[in-house]
Amino acid sequence: MAPEPDRRSFLSFATFGIGAIFSAVLGIPLGAYFLDPRHRKGPKSDLKLVSDVTLADLVVGTPPMQGVIRDTRTDGWTLYPNDVLGRVWVVQLGVRPNLTTPAKVEEFNASAMPAKEAYVIVFTTICPHLGCSVNLDGAGTGFACPCHAATFVLNGARAAASNPALRGMDTLEWEIDPEDPDANRIKVKYQNFKSLQVAKEPMS
Ligand code: FES
Structure with missing residues (x-):
């Protein structure tokens, strides 16, 4: 026998009410999670941290330091959370500017690359000739590629006109x-x- 209309309405309201209560119970914490600024995605930056280099350890005229770029990489179904994407050379060319307050750092970061490179210049270690990894030369006063003998001075320019590399080392934007x-x-x-x-x- 079909339920009476009142009974049917009651069952519908009961079902709807229980569903609403469950949604609220589950939804409130979920909403709070996403409203909490710690769980929101920040602006996506394409700048990556350089590991193994501290600016305080650099000195003008001393050998540059090599840093490592790491990031999460996926390969098919495999996730590599701290994979090495590449390496860079970091060279101090000028005196350290005043970076004693966050406002000074912000002002420095907003400056154009040539101004930043008057202090520090950053190159990828990849040789612009055919892609080998460029090392420091024996004296630590420039760079030398082990593959076809390209050489570069400390600011990344080609060291000799007979250089197999057709341009200097590739600088990277930094902050x-x-x-x-x-x-x-x-x-x-x-x-x-x-x-x-x-x-x-x-x-x-
Ligand atoms: S790859 Fe560096 S000199 Fe050829």
């Missing part, structure tokens, strides 16, 4: 990590560039 209270860590826009050409052109 002081704004979250570092000591203004000693740096972040770079890590990129690869096309080899065997005079012009510096990012790989697409």
